[in-house]
Amino acid sequence: MNYDIKKYRSDFPILSREVYGKPLVYFDNGATTQKPKSVIDSISDYYSRYNSNIHRGVHHLSQKASFAYENARATVQKHINANSANEIIFTRGTTESINLVAYSFLRNRLTPGDEILITEMEHHSNILPWQSLCEEKGAVLRIVPVNDNGELEIASLQKLLSPKTKFFAFTHVSNTLGTINQAKEIIELAHAANITVLVDGAQAIPHMQVDVQDLNCDFYCFSAHKIYGPTGIGALYVKEDILNDMIPYQTGGGTIKTVSFEKTVYVDGPLKFEAGTPNIEGAIGFAKALDYVNEIGMENIAMHEHKLLVYATEKMKAIPAMRIIGTAKEKAGVISFVVGKIHPFDLGTILDQQGIAVRTGHHCTQPLMERFGVPGTVRVSFGLYNTKEEVDLFIMALEKALKMLS
Amino acid sequence: MSIQEIENEIVEEFSMFEQWDDKYQYLIDMGKSLTPIEEKYKTPDRLIKGCQSQVWLHTELTGGKIIFHADSDAIITKGIVALLVRVFSNHTPKEIVDAQLTFINKIGLAEHLSPTRANGLVSMIKQMKLDAFALQSNSKME
Structure with a gap:
């Protein structure tokens, strides 16, 4: 297929700017992606033409805003092939999605001695909520180790799944290593042991087509800003029967059927978890971003990024003393x-x-850094607009840096 | 030399460089030539928070003057620390606490320092001043 990189690049205004007088090479997409003009315009358009509070007003603007917000929910639903829009809760992002599940789902189901299972390659956001819950409930946090290539040790996972295990949370794609976990098989293993499963999809969502029904996960979390949408909004997918059995995360306006001083009855569905006026323009921008990537096609984006991954990896391997951390067979563009x-x-x-923007440090995965015996790494992560020419610029810049620093 | 005079000296040295890479190379070389801190001083209480890289600072008071020993695991950070050690060492606690550093802006590094690093730099200066202040207070009490 014809991947029109020139056109895609022109869709992103920021890519034409310079940094210190040099063209910007943006290789920090794992942290956040840049935004196409259609997303930026949709937010400005919302405020210019139909800004209004949602779900309450009878007037025209409120109805238009409510429609756009719920339409965004339907767009998210379609994008991950959820069964119903009622299964999509808007949150501030992946981190809030995980915290919401810890509080609204697991907290009341956990007793002392129970176990929560996570993996060694988790982002701190998929460690801390569980660790804190374990401390509160006297439960135990168990860790699935990774091998030297940065792949999950499935044999260890099988051993760790026990009658005590109440919950399993793991990342679909490692933000540090780029490892793509075989999520479907892993979920099947956990379900066979009757364990509820959450998938952290923050890094997977921009790099591949995600189908939550095919994965059969119970929870799937992701952020808009990693898939070319705005910051401050994300989604939590929850299977509908589980969702209806969860308690509100925060209470407040927009979540109720009736309130009296004696008793409050909450609405059904995702609104129960969206207290207060939500991030309306964020949801609108989020949906625009999904429209944008779907126009190009997730498969095409995945293929393009894979080519960059292979090209850059080969070039980097030729550099003396280079150590790539994360050499899994299945990798995203990291x-x-x-x-x-x-x-x-x-x-x-x-x-x-x-002019080369990369990430340095522990990438919010300190236990993983410990595992590989490094204080931190440099991380390049590709987006749909990156090019081979940019990889060449990066390699040249890296060689210059190495010359200066050694 | 006063703190101000050392600052002026550094500003003059850096004014010779027009290109960013020469400036950074100078900083790197300065980092390399900084006397490493003794291993026994690399303790958690001497570690400065707020840096992406690790910075250790050991402070001594000798004959009324403060001597700083510092180190970092990153060479550019070490270069920056070396500049600060050069500016502050061999001055009285009062001189150090009162100093309003201006050289960082003048040598054209501040504009290049990213927030994470700028914070690290701010933490370093703050810690040096705090150490100087603490030693001054201690010596008064004795």
């Missing part, structure tokens, strides 16, 4: 690395001076 004893921070600084 490359973490260190070179010799050079501190990632130094590399990041000199790359930045040359």
Whole structure:
């Protein structure tokens, strides 16, 4: 297929800017992606033409805003092939989605001695809510280890699934290693042991077509800003029968059927979890971003990023003392690395001076850094608009940095 | 030399560089030539928070003057620390606490320092001043 990279790049206004007088090479897509003009315009359009509070007003603007907000929910539903829009809760992002599940679902179901299972490659956001819940409830946090390539040890996982295990949370794609976990098979294993499963999809959603019915997960979490949408909004997919059995996360306006001082009756469905006036423009921008990637096609984006991954990996391997952290068979467009004893921070600084935006540090995965015996890494992560020419610029800049630093 | 005079000296040195890479190379070289801190001083209480890289600071008071020893695991950070050590060491606690550093802006590094690093730099200066202040208070009490 013809991947019209030139056109796609022109859709993103920020890509034409310079940094320190050099063209910007944006390789920090794992942290956040840039936004196409259609997303930016949709937010400005909302405020210019139909800003209004939703779900309450009888007037025209409120109805238009409510429609756009609920339409966005339907767009998210279709994008991940959820069975119903009632299964989509808007949150502030992946982190809030995970915290919501910890509080609204698991907290009341956990007793002392129960176990929560996570993996060694989790982002802190998929560790801390569970760790804190374990501390509160006297439950135990168990960890599925990763092998030297950065893949989950499935044999260990099988051993760790026990009658005590009440919940299993794991990442679909590792933000640090790029590893794509075989989510469907893993979920099947957990379900066979009667364990509820949450998938952190923050890094998977921009890189592949996700189908929650095919995965058969119970919860799936992701953020809009990692898939070319605005910050401050994300989604939590919950199977409908589970959702109806969950308690509100926060209480307040917009979540109720009736309120008296004696008793409050909550609405059914996702609105029960969206107390207060929500991020309306965020939802609208989120839906626009999904429209945008679907126009290009997730399969095409995945293929494009895979080509960049292979190309960059080959070039990087030729650099002396290069150590790529995360060499799984199945990888998304993420490359973490260190070179010799050079501190990632130094590399990041000199790359930045040359207009190359990368991530340095522990990537909110300190236990994983410990596992691989490094204080941190430099991480390049690709988006749909990156090019081979940019990889070449990056390699040149990296070689210059190495020359300066060694 | 006063703190101000050392600052002026550094500003003059950096004014010779027109290109960013020369400036950074100078900083890197300065980092390399900074006397490493003794291993026994690399303790958690001497670690400065707020840096992406690790910075250790050990402070001594000798004959009324403060001597700083510092180190970092990142070479550019170490270069920046070396500049601060050069500016602050061999001055009285009062001089250090009162100093209003201006050289960082003048050498054209502040504009390049990202927030994470800028915060690290701010933390370093703050810690040096706090150490100087604490040693001054201690010596008064004795």
